[in-house]
Amino acid sequence: YGQDQVNLTFFGGEPTLCWDSIIVPLTAYIKEKYPKIFSLNMTTNGTLLNQDRINFLKENEIYLLLSCDGPPEVQDYNRPCRDGSKSSELIEKNIPLILEAFPNTSFRATINQDNCDKLFDSYIYAIQKGFSNAFFCPNCREIWTAENIEKLRQEVHKIFTYMALAYSNNSTVMRFIPIDKVYN
Numbered sequence: 001y002g003q004d005q006v007n008l009t010f011f012g013g014e015p016t017l018c019w020d021s022i023i024v025p026l027t028a029y030i031k032e033k034y035p036k037i038f039s040l041n042m043t044t045n046g047t048l049l050n051q052d053r054i055n056f057l058k059e060n061e062i063y064l065l066l067s068c069d070g071p072p073e074v075q076d077y078n079r080p081c082r083d084g085s086k087s088s089e090l091i092e093k094n095i096p097l098i099l100e101a102f103p104n105t106s107f108r109a110t111i112n113q114d115n116c117d118k119l120f121d122s123y124i125y126a127i128q129k130g131f132s133n134a135f136f137c138p139n140c141r142e143i144w145t146a147e148n149i150e151k152l153r154q155e156v157h158k159i160f161t162y163m164a165l166a167y168s169n170n171s172t173v174m175r176f177i178p179i180d181k182v183y184n
Helices: 015-033 051-059 072-078 087-101 113-129 146-168 177-183
Strands: 006-010 038-044 062-067 106-111 133-138
Touching: 006 015, 015 038, 015 051, 051 062, 051 087, 062 087, 072 087, 072 113, 087 113, 106 113, 113 133, 113 146
Parallel strands: 006 038, 038 062, 062 106, 106 133
Antiparallel strands: none
16 A cells, blocks of 8 residues: 555544444454554544543544534534434533543534634634634535625634734644644
8 A cells, every 4th residue: 555554534424323333343343454554533523422432432543533513503503413403512512522532633614605704703612612723614515605705714814813813922722724834
């Protein structure tokens, strides 16, 4: 393969829906047969995690990326549970458990046109929850209006300003790689 390890990522829909049928047996197989070849990762919305599952992930060195779109009003709009209940309530109780086990977990948010004016709020939410890095992905499956592209630009400008002020005051900031590259 020409690399030290091959990355294998458990990825959605929501991989934890297949916890017993795929995650556990495939992890056991890989750890037994190919312990040094694969690096394991998971992108999850965090709703089905609990302490036992987080312990399993940590013991098996399966690193996480958390799909969370922001504060409850953004999260629940973008990703309601199948039954219509609030996914934010499920995620918020798991964030401290996740960050305790995996302090470098990235906060990954999808930005839609309907809530693109909440990007800065989502960034601050991630900071308040204790994340040290984040990335935000505009929903590229929609055709964005010029008005919403401008709203998104203004929100990115707010984040840039916040980060620039924090950097100038020698404060620690949550990493936001596109802005880090520009600032540096």
